[in-house]
Amino acid sequence: MCTCNKKNEYIPYPAKIESVKKESFDTKTFRVRFTDKNLAESFQYKQGQFMEVSILGVGEAPISITSSPSRKGFLEFNIRATGKVTDAIHALKKGDALYLRGPYGNSFPLEELKGKNLYFIAGGIGLAPLRSLINMVMDNRDDFKHVKILYGAKTPADMCFADELEVWKKIPDTEVWLTVDKPCDAWGCSIGVVTELWKETDVHPENAVAIVCGPAIMIKFVTLALKKSGFAGKDIIMTLERYMKCGIGKCGHCNIAGKFVCTDGPVFSYEQVKAFPEKEHVI
Ligand SMILES: Cc1cc2nc3c(=O)[nH]c(=O)nc-3n(C[C@H](O)[C@H](O)[C@H](O)COP(=O)(O)OP(=O)(O)OC[C@H]3O[C@@H](n4cnc5c(N)ncnc54)[C@H](O)[C@@H]3O)c2cc1C
Ligand code: FES
Missing domain, CATH: 2.40.30.10 (Translation factors)
Incomplete structure (x- = not known):
């Protein structure tokens, strides 16, 4: 006992x-x-x-x-x-x-984001973890510069937080850009994967941080596009998913190259992720 x-x-x-x-x-x-x-x-x-x-x-x-x-x-x-x-x-x-x-787990580095232009880039249910930070930013709007939310989903029916996307759109200095792979008749926004939005709106690295969440393949292509736009690895932040059991750094299920996603993550910079061995296929 x-x-x-x-x-x-x-x-x-x-x-x-x-x-x-x-x-x-x-x-x-x-x-x-x-x-x-x-x-x-x-x-x-x-x-x-x-x-x-x-x-x-x-x-x-x-x-x-x-x-x-x-x-x-x-x-x-x-x-x-x-x-x-x-x-x-x-x-x-x-x-x-x-x-x-x-x-x-760790968290998005709020203090480091203050005074920056922010790009939130999400795919599907990947908007869920970003929403926590987005609403934190919206509730302290003067602490941050321009905000762009780029959100992609398979179809309009796969989009989460539809009401809130409308609310965010109306907040000053905030833009929301939407795209779907397969539109319905009433769809009035872009068509294609989320990186297609680069053709519709500027993505500038100056004084900016991009925060990304979605399926691994989406994170991979978004990261490539951000790098091409001139973003440094430390200014690309992502939240990763791994199979987990304990959530507290004991079972080892979420281990990537000696890091535990549950305690060292789930938030990592691209700089950290690219240091993982290639065989780990994180993104
Ligand atoms: C840090 C973290 C945050 C997450 N946040 C969310 C969230 O906000 N909303 C949400 O819906 N889900 C989230 N997930 C994924 C969620 O944990 C899994 O979908 C869930 O554990 C599946 O459990 P289940 O018993 O319903 O499915 P199971 O019966 O165990 O499995 C069903 C299917 O889901 C797959 N699966 C199981 N676990 C995971 C996992 N960790 N990642 C990917 N695929 C998995 C299995 O391979 C199987 O194909 C998160 C995962 C992590 C690690
Ligand atoms: S889930 Fe057990 S160590 Fe991370």
Whole structure:
């Protein structure tokens, strides 16, 4: 029997689902609040971190916190139904219980982004982790220069946060550029992969940082385009996904060349990623 007072790091805290919003054809955003009132009020996290989200008896999955730390009292997770745990979470409704442990991982370097032009470049559900930082920036708008959000998805039905894209568009000094691989009849924006947007709008490296998230292949081509536009490796920031178990640097599942994505990441600069051995095929 353990006689120390330390809490077992694997034990999650109970939370209640406050609302469920369908975002795209296969993703939903869950707004949750810790059941313990003190924890709900005092809980702190940073933009870019993730939590292990679980249903008792089913399992747990690492999920990025998509809400912004600037909006307090609740947490939001945008989840794609893709297997055992995420399908079970999708079956939950308002008032049901979810269990959370975390927050885990590093975060987007907010202080370093202040005073910079920001390019947010996302593919599909990759907008979820960026949304946390985007809303942090929007809530402290004067601390940052021009913001461009370039967002691509397979079809209009795959786009997440449609309402919020409209809100961001109307914020001064903020542009939103959208593209899809396969449009529907009503589609009025660009067609093609997200790098096609380079033809529609300028992407300048001066005093700028690009923050990228999406499937590995998308990150790879976006990084190439950013490099071609003159961005230095340190000014390209990305958030990576790896198979995870513990989320706390113990099991080794997320190891890339001696780095643990769960504790050293998930946020890395391109400079860090390009130092990984080629055989790791990170992007
Ligand atoms: C740091 C981090 C942040 C994440 N943030 C989000 C998020 O915000 N929203 C979201 O929907 N998902 C996110 N994911 C992915 C999510 O964790 C997996 O989709 C989930 O663990 C799948 O669990 P499952 O039991 O539902 O599926 P399983 O039944 O385990 O698997 C179903 C399918 O998903 C694949 N899969 C399982 N785990 C992963 C993984 N880690 N990465 C890629 N594919 C996987 C399997 O190969 C299989 O094809 C994140 C992953 C990481 C590592
Ligand atoms: S998930 Fe266990 S070490 Fe990273």
